[in-house]
Structures are given as structure tokens and as C-alpha cells.
Amino acid sequence: MGDTEMNETCSLCNSPNIVWTNKKGSLCEIHNNMADALACTNKMIYIAGPIANGHTADPRQMYKNVDNGMDIYMKLIQKGYSPICPHFSYFAWIKHPTDVHWKTWLDMDFEYVRTCTYFFYMSPNVYGKSKGALIELKYAKKLKKIIYDDINQVPWLTREQYAIHR
DSSP, rough: OEEHHHHHHOTTTOOOOOEEEETTTTHHHHHHHHHHTTTSSEEEEEEEEEETTTTTHHHHHHHHHHHHHHHHHHHHHHHEEEEOOOOHHHHHHHOOOOOOOOOHHHHHHHHHHHHOOEEEEOOOHOOOOHHHHHHHHHHHHHHHHHHSOOOGSSSSOOOOOOOOOO
């Protein structure tokens, strides 16, 4: 694979054991094998975090929340995932005058969580609290999803092909 053995520390666990370094970063043998195994699975990851906070956020805070979600979305794509970002529903909500009940949004989100292998929880300590994201996190735990709350801890996956069609 073009990897080279180096004496560094793993970027995920700081293990001093020999790691392999490539464009994905430095990984210990365990995390390198895990990344290879994960590359063969469903790459869908659900992003849970604050958007409107039950319609209590002001427009500027909502926009900031959506912007944070989009930032995570792009970082996860770069790491090889296929993210589902409910923050994009903000744009449909702004454009269409008919409101959607909060429980309907949550119901749809549960469907997305069920289809994903991974779950990214936007930590309240960094991004602010979200009642919906916390409910989704509990559901993801119940389903035994692979859960991350720090973008730096999300391992890189490889894409065998690019999804660009000519």
C-alpha cells in the first residue's frame, strides 16, 4: 500500500508501538487494521448536533449551528465517509412556510441513524446543547452504532472509487 514503518506514536491512541504512516496519518497496528476493516463496511455516518434547539435558537444561532454541522460534514467526507447531515433541513425549513413538527424531524432522524454504521455526536461542550441530538445519541447507543464525538478520533476510511460519473 505504499505505507512505511516508522517509530512514531499513533494519532488515535498515542501508542508508542510501531505505526504505519501514510496519507491517512500515523496509526498503531491495531488502528491500522481497524481502518482497513472499516473500509469494507457501510460508510454512512449520521451527524447529531444542535440546529434550532426546539425553535428556541435565534436566526444567527441557527445559522451558526448549521455552519458547524456543514463543517463536520465536509471533514467526514474528506475522511472517506458518506455523512448524513440533518442540519441541511434548515434550508428547506427557511424556504417552505409550512412547519414540520419536531417529533416528525426526530422520527426521520431515527430512520437515518438505523441505516448508518457510524454516529457522530457534536459534543455539547464544543457546539452547545441539543435535546434532539441527545435523544439520537441514546438511540445510537441502543443500536450499538460506532460513535465518535471528536473529529480527530474518527479514523480515515479509503474509497476504492470516486463517485464522479462522466
